[in-house]
Amino acid sequence: MVSMILSLQAAVVKRRGKSILGPVDLDLTEAQFTIVLGPNGSGKTTLLRVLHGVERLSRGALTLPRSQTDARQKQAYVFQSPIMLRRSVRANLAYPLKLLGRPKHEIEPLVQHWARRIGLEGALERHAPRLSGGEKQKLALARALIREPEVLFLDEPCANLDGRSTREIEALLSEAHTQGTRIIMTTHDMGQARRLAREVVFLLGGRVHEQGPSAAFFDAPKTAAAVAFLNGEIVE
């Protein structure tokens, strides 16, 4: 039996009276790699923020398998523009573990391990805000994965990155997914979506237009809007 990890019921987000998401009904089950697709302004980022609980719903409900606080402890979020603490690379990696109250002797090996994984083992004392864009994004991803989250949200993690950095990030994501992390990610990169997705949620105008296995979505989309979107046409 596939268990549900996140569910939205009639979820609506409004800002200054204008609806920017919803109403959305969405069930996300375990063991998937979900890619959220849609044109600019379709509500992808808002959907991710709502699912993670950093954006409040104006109406509707978010159902989690445990309390919101407990659920968020098991989740991690990587933002489109990586947010670096004004500290060293080492301190950035250690920060989430310190929040969780992990002892020092456990933190340091994990920091070393993840610094090696992202190729920053020689830059542990560097000031993180001074890293390059690709290095920052990898550090943000490592800082998210170091907590061993059950659910990982990523908002266009490879936007504006070169091919090499994108490949490295995709490798980290694939490995995390293989090890059981549930991933929900937005992207504009169709190639990336085809490479990574097991499930696709297609948003249009703040609503879920299509949801299903990636193969079915890419090979036989059900709606005209999805066909147009996949053909690279401008859809609104």
Next chain:
Amino acid sequence: MTDIWAGLEAAFWLIITLDGDLVEITARSLQVSLSALVIASCLALPFGTWLAIRRFRYRRTAIAVLNALMGLPPVVVGLIVYLMLSRSGPFGVFGLLFTPTAMIIAQVIIITPLIASITHQAMRELWAEYHDLLISLNTSKRQRIATLIWDGRRALLTAALAGFGRAIGEVGAIMIVGGNIDHATRVLTTAIALETGKGDFALALGLGFVLIALALAVNIVIHSLSRTEQEGRW
């Protein structure tokens, strides 16, 4: 011009000969101002940071009041503290009037809003930068404040130094609550006021130069200890 040269000469000889009175009032100036700075920082840094991250109904009003309090007239503060600490006042029983403690209390009241306001400005920007990350990491309010204070410590140091600058140069309030008593509550600024009143401009200027040098020295020492201008930050 002659007075200025005479002042420089007086300052030079006061320092070279380690004049006993000068050492005593300089030490007292530092003791009072640094004590006030430590107490005010303990209050103002967390408060300014809390104000940056907390949303509540009258937040804008609170910020406006805080900013307005930066311009508190020291003489009025001195007068109010005097009335509070005088024999007939609510805290008269403690016998604090005309003591360094009274001077510290007055200075804390004067510099706390200044430090809190500068802290709030700096932390507001840092909070805007960190907001999503810290919310996403499920941090408690206490953890958010601690993170902002730690990562914004250089800006907070500037806030604290602004407070120290105001405290060390303050004369109106401490003259009222301290009384400028020789060997008890006399500090550099009140001594300068006294010597000016007596017409001894050379000595007053000499003390003034010592005061400026002291303020510069404290700033330089704190900056070097905290390595604010460390290479490679930008």
